[in-house]
Amino acid sequence: GSTTDRIKILEKIPPVANPQAKDPAAIASNINYHAHYSPHFSPYKFEPEQAFYATAESVRDQLIKQWNDTYSHYHKVNPKQTYYLSMEYLQGRALTNAVGNLDVQDAYANALKQLGYALEEITEQEKDAALGNGGLGRLASCFLDSMATLSLPAWGYGLRYRYGLFKQLMTKTGQEEIAEDWLEKFSPWEIPRHDVVFPIRFFGQVEINPNGSRKWIGGEVIQAAAYDVPIPGYKTKDTNSLRLWEAKARAEDFNLFEFNDGKYESAALLHSRICAVLYPGDATEDGKLLRLKQQYFLCSASLQDIITRFKERLGGRDKILWSEFPSKVAVQLNDTHPTLSIPELMRLLMDDEGLGWDEAWDITNRTIAYTNHTVLPEALEKWSQTVMWKLLPRHMEIIEEIDKRVRYTLNLVNGVAQLHSDILKAELFSDYVKFADNSELPAEWESAKLASKQQLANYVLQVTGVSIDPNSLFDIQIKRIHEYKRQLMNIMGAVYRYKKLKEMSPEERKKTTPRTIMIGGKAFATYTNAKRIVKLVSDVGAVVNTDPEVNSFLKIIFVPNYNVSVAEVLIPGSELSQHISTAGMEASGTSNMKFALNGCLIIGTLDELMLKSEKKLVKKISLFLVQQLTKFLGCVKKESKDWDRKKWTKMSILSTAGSGKFSSDRTIGQYANEIWKIDECPLP
Ligand code: CR6
Numbered sequence: 001g002s003t004t005d006r007i008k009i010l011e012k013i014p015p016v017a018n019p020q021a022k023d024p025a026a027i028a029s030n031i032n033y034h035a036h037y038s039p040h041f042s043p044y045k046f047e048p049e050q051a052f053y054a055t056a057e058s059v060r061d062q063l064i065k066q067w068n069d070t071y072s073h074y075h076k077v078n079p080k081q082t083y084y085l086s087m088e089y090l091q092g093r094a095l096t097n098a099v100g101n102l103d104v105q106d107a108y109a110n111a112l113k114q115l116g117y118a119l120e121e122i123t124e125q126e127k128d129a130a131l132g133n134g135g136l137g138r139l140a141s142c143f144l145d146s147m148a149t150l151s152l153p154a155w156g157y158g159l160r161y162r163y164g165l166f167k168q169l170m171t172k173t174g175q176e177e178i179a180e181d182w183l184e185k186f187s188p189w190e191i192p193r194h195d196v197v198f199p200i201r202f203f204g205q206v207e208i209n210p211n212g213s214r215k216w217i218g219g220e221v222i223q224a225a226a227y228d229v230p231i232p233g234y235k236t237k238d239t240n241s242l243r244l245w246e247a248k249a250r251a252e253d254f255n256l257f258e259f260n261d262g263k264y265e266s267a268a269l270l271h272s273r274i275c276a277v278l279y280p281g282d283a284t285e286d287g288k289l290l291r292l293k294q295q296y297f298l299c300s301a302s303l304q305d306i307i308t309r310f311k312e313r314l315g316g317r318d319k320i321l322w323s324e325f326p327s328k329v330a331v332q333l334n335d336t337h338p339t340l341s342i343p344e345l346m347r348l349l350m351d352d353e354g355l356g357w358d359e360a361w362d363i364t365n366r367t368i369a370y371t372n373h374t375v376l377p378e379a380l381e382k383w384s385q386t387v388m389w390k391l392l393p394r395h396m397e398i399i400e401e402i403d404k405r406v407r408y409t410l411n412l413v414n415g416v417a418q419l420h421s422d423i424l425k426a427e428l429f430s431d432y433v434k435f436a437d438n439s440e441l442p443a444e445w446e447s448a449k450l451a452s453k454q455q456l457a458n459y460v461l462q463v464t465g466v467s468i469d470p471n472s473l474f475d476i477q478i479k480r481i482h483e484y485k486r487q488l489m490n491i492m493g494a495v496y497r498y499k500k501l502k503e504m505s506p507e508e509r510k511k512t513t514p515r516t517i518m519i520g521g522k523a524f525a526t527y528t529n530a531k532r533i534v535k536l537v538s539d540v541g542a543v544v545n546t547d548p549e550v551n552s553f554l555k556i557i558f559v560p561n562y563n564v565s566v567a568e569v570l571i572p573g574s575e576l577s578q579h580i581s582t583a584g585m586e587a588s589g590t591s592n593m594k595f596a597l598n599g600c601l602i603i604g605t606l607d608e609l610m611l612k613s614e615k616k617l618v619k620k621i622s623l624f625l626v627q628q629l630t631k632f633l634g635c636v637k638k639e640s641k642d643w644d645r646k647k648w649t650k651m652s653i654l655s656t657a658g659s660g661k662f663s664s665d666r667t668i669g670q671y672a673n674e675i676w677k678i679d680e681c682p683l684p
Pocket of ligand 1: 134135136137139335373374379586587588589
């Protein structure tokens with residue numbers, strides 16, 4: 001309807017604040033209240049975008065109550081709490097997730113209907129929060145969801161990047177990157193915490209006190225200010241926090257005279273750039289000074305905050321028992337990026353709290369755990385000692401001492417995945433086979449899959465202009481573009497398929513299974529080969545899709561701007577997905593599990609080489625793409641033969657049925673028991 005129509009509808013609904021509204025009429029009133037009295041737009045109107053903000057604010061009302069209650073509850077019970085430190089979070093859109101977790105989906109759909117909207121129309125207005133690159137970032141977000149769902153006292157810490165991962169535009173020359181402005185208007189989900197601010201130092205020097213203790217002084221000091229994002233759990237009232245830090249200059253550092261003089265690039269302004277951008281590399285080496293600053297900024301702010309909370313929860317005792325710290329705090333480091341937390345905790349305990357090395361080291365060891373996410377040595381970040389000594393002189397003293405003392409002790413570190421090659425053994429599924437053969441389930445299953453494929457086809461048409469057939473086999477590869485992930489092999493396979501189809505007679509073609517190959521992913525802006533692969537996929541698609549002889553049997557689509565909400569459309573519509581990284585190169589891979597859960601069959605590398613860690617052999621194989629291609633095509637042929645509807649559906653049902661183990665709830669439950677040793681702390 002027109003703006004005037006919308007306003008007319010609104011006039012019939014009284015704007016009444018009702019933060020805990022549960023029934024549709026009261027929710028509609030609360031949404032209208034926000035449209036009126038939390039104005040972000042003038043003049044007052046109710047176009048989809050405004051309706052989104054008003055709806056989100058109404059949902060936030062519900063979240064804030066639970067979020068406050070959860071905090072007070074944790075404060076009172078004072079359980080051991082986990083802090084997950086990550087440089088990346090791929091949150092995607094929050095509205096659908098929030099209404100689902102609060103179990104108000106139907107009520108909201110109904111309320112919006114009264115306001116003249118469909119819920120889906122409103123949720124689509126939200127921008128993706130893409131504060132991450134790929135699997136590692138999405139894993140962090142899944143973990144936050146699971147920690148809340150399991151009622152675990154556990155918080156995330158990260159950075160509030162002004163610009164998240166770039167938006168990928170496809171042009172004639174291939175990928176173009178443009179800034180994704182997720183904060184362009186504002187995010188309705190963040191709560192600025194003007195009461196939570198910590199100083200962060202860079203550069204300077206180390207001073208030795210008369211008693212021999214050391215103190216880091218001088219240099220530059222900036223402020224870390226907290227923004228909290230409420231994280232609701234599923235079927236629980238517990239609502240945890242993702243605390244994102246933003247860099248701010250201190251007021252006293254603004255030199256107004258210089259500024260009036262036209263020197264706008266003063267040091268104070270440069271500080272505020274620390275959180276300007278997410279480094280858009282996915283497991284790529286990046287040794288930039290600014291990135292090191294970002295990493296230290298996250299570690300220092302988070303640890304100061306954790307220590308402050310530990311002291312607040314002493315329960316009236318004025319003596320701090322530091323030995324209790326590890327029984328109240330577990331810190332999990334998401335890859336090497338936040339590992340400066342180790343020397344930083346040592347520094348805070350020794351220099352600020354006056355502990356000796358041995359006690360501080362014991363506490364640090366019992367508090368901090370680390371997860372490794374890559375097997376690529378070139379992806380490990382490195383900085384020269386010169387840079388490190390300059391930026392973090394006190395930390396370098398501590399790092400050298402750690403190196404000296406623990407060089408010969410073997411520390412245990414966990415990887416992201418256990419090889420589970422035999423997990424799909426038939427006997428595991430014996431319980432489910434009955435259901436897979438049940439007469440009604442397969443038909444319902446197929447129609448659900450077809451509906452998802454239809455939605456995906458609509459989406460592809462909308463973003464690429466190419467129409468694809470929902471009855472063709474949907475074969476998908478979506479992930480960051482990397483040579484080791486071998487999108488190149490996939491597209492070579494597609495070219496081979498195209499050539500074969502061209503050679504066939506029309507009768508022969510009709511006997512083949514029509515297929516739509518979809519490839520999507522972002523290439524790191526300076527990674528030339530990855531960008532060439534993107535261009536190749538879209539160019540091959542342009543030839544194949546316009547070839548009237550074969551294009552009803554084969555379509556090749558490059559899906560632009562792959563992100564969390566695009567994945568939400570692609571994965572449910574998939575029937576076959578590609579996880580064909582060079583053996584020995586992929587630490588784990590995570591989207592494979594999402595595909596399997598959605599009844600998609602996966603084709604993947606048998607990674608026994610990783611077991612034997614025969615690195616030499618791996619190197620050799622990665623050079624012989626052609627040999628691997630032949631094997632790959634062999635696999636692809638076999639899976640075409642399996643394209644007997646009945647058989648496929650059964651495999652699809654078994655695939656979903658066997659996916660339980662790969663729930664992040666299970667993973668987090670295990671982390672909580674085995675590593676963090678924390679208990680659930682549900683709101684009464
Ligand atoms: N790129 C790994 O490469 C793994 C995820 C999550 C990655 C990938 O195999 O599934 O982490 N590693 O553990 C890094 O980002 C360093 C990734 O996302």
